[in-house]
Amino acid sequence: xxxxxxxxxxxxxxxxxxxxxxxxxxxxxxxxxxxxxxxxxxxxxxxxxxxxxxxxxxxxxxxxxxxxxxxxxxxxxxxxxxxxxxxxxxxxxxxxxxxxxxxxxxxxxxxxxxxxxxxxxxxxxxxxxxxxxxxxxxxxxxxxxxxxxxxxxxxxxxxxxxxxxxxxxxxxxxxxxxxxxxxxxxxxxxxxxxxxxxxxxxxxxxxxxxxxxxxxxxxxxxxxxxxxxxxxxxxxxxxxxxxxxxxxxxxxxxxxxxxxxxxxxxxxxxxxxxxxxxxxxxxxxxxxxxx
Numbered sequence: 001x002x003x004x005x006x007x008x009x010x011x012x013x014x015x016x017x018x019x020x021x022x023x024x025x026x027x028x029x030x031x032x033x034x035x036x037x038x039x040x041x042x043x044x045x046x047x048x049x050x051x052x053x054x055x056x057x058x059x060x061x062x063x064x065x066x067x068x069x070x071x072x073x074x075x076x077x078x079x080x081x082x083x084x085x086x087x088x089x090x091x092x093x094x095x096x097x098x099x100x101x102x103x104x105x106x107x108x109x110x111x112x113x114x115x116x117x118x119x120x121x122x123x124x125x126x127x128x129x130x131x132x133x134x135x136x137x138x139x140x141x142x143x144x145x146x147x148x149x150x151x152x153x154x155x156x157x158x159x160x161x162x163x164x165x166x167x168x169x170x171x172x173x174x175x176x177x178x179x180x181x182x183x184x185x186x187x188x189x190x191x192x193x194x195x196x197x198x199x200x201x202x203x204x205x206x207x208x209x210x211x212x213x214x215x216x217x218x219x220x221x222x223x224x225x226x227x228x229x230x231x232x233x234x235x236x237x238x239x240x241x242x243x244x245x246x247x248x249x250x251x252x253x254x255x256x257x258x259x260x261x262x263x264x265x266x267x268x269x270x271x272x273x274x275x276x277x278x279x280x281x282x283x284x285x286x287x288x289x290x291x
Contacts, residue, residue, distance in 0.1 A: 002105030003098055004028060007083040008076040011066040016049040016082060030076035031069050032106035034179040034186075036115065036169035045082075052086040057114045064191050065112060078102050089287075097284060100182050100276015104248065109183035111176075113168045113190045120193050123164060126157035127194060130204070150207065158204035161196065162238065171241055174264040174273040181250070181258065182276055183243045198243050205238050249279040 004019050008030050022028060035056075042055045043062070056062055069077055080099070085091035103109055116123070133149065165188060170176050180186060186198040196204075240258040244250070250258075255277050264270055275281030 003101040004105070005030070005078045005083060005098075005102050006095060008078055009082050010075060011069045011077055012075055014045070014066065015047045016045075017076075018049075028076075029074050029107040030078050031072075031074050032103045032109045032179070032183070033065060033077055033079040033112060034103070034109055034170065034176050034183075035079075035112040036173060036176075050082065052088075054081050054086075056081075061112075061114065061191075065110065065189075068110060068189055068195075072108070074107060078106065093287060096272050097275050097281060100178050100281060103179050103276065104182040104184070106183065109179065109186045109243075111170060111180060111186055111188045113165060113170055113188060115170075116164050116168050116190060117193065119164045119167075120190075122160055123190065123193055126160045129153055129157040130161075130207075154207050158207040161204055162201070162208060162241075165201075165241055172262055174259060174262045174270055177240055177255075177258050177262060178274055178276040180241060181244045182248070184245070186243050201242060205242075250277045252278060 004025055006019060007016055008019055009016050019025065019028070042053050043059055045054060045062075066077065084095050133154065165171060183198075188196040188198075188201065190196075240260075240262075255274050259270075259274070264273060275284060
């Protein structure tokens, strides 16, 4: 019973469409995009259906994301800055309470991390270490005890990747909490570097905590020599950057914990940005005239 978004962006035609014009919606799949909205440049999509200003980190940002989506054979994306009329408080009022449903109904959520490129070498070296593990870490995620092959470099590699994601602007936004927590599955896309699936990320978390539990003395000594400054990531912070999978709604106390360290540009978005995670969220009326 997923709610279909009012509008979607066609990645092949590069234009906005009203979903009411799609005759057969039976297998209508789309990818929802989660990203940081700060430091944006205005771009002209040359689409008569878009009268409002659209802005992204770089002029080619949208094209890069669309190419990523086309590669997985899906034709549509939902992205707030394009699919919600940014000049209409009425349109925002109608669609913001449904954003949780939009992200939950997406076939996939792509998290775009476009501000961690300075860590490219750390990302690629960490990936190389983890991909060399003989066990298939992408799928073999259940261990009854610490595996014999797990050593300090595996812990450091896993911890490095998680910490880099946690350093991104994306991980500091209120809105992105519900966008990732309500997704069915996710890809963490670092343009021109790599992609990490949520399954891989959950395995990284497992390796990180297994390593920490078995080698805490060695890890403490090694932390001072790491190539980037990192703090031990709290479990709740890790949960806030991963899909919750089977939990559609969360208690408000748990939501408040997930929001620790996050901020938003508008004060009222501290409320609007979590409605999708609350059972009664969609029944609330959003008034963007209020501040």
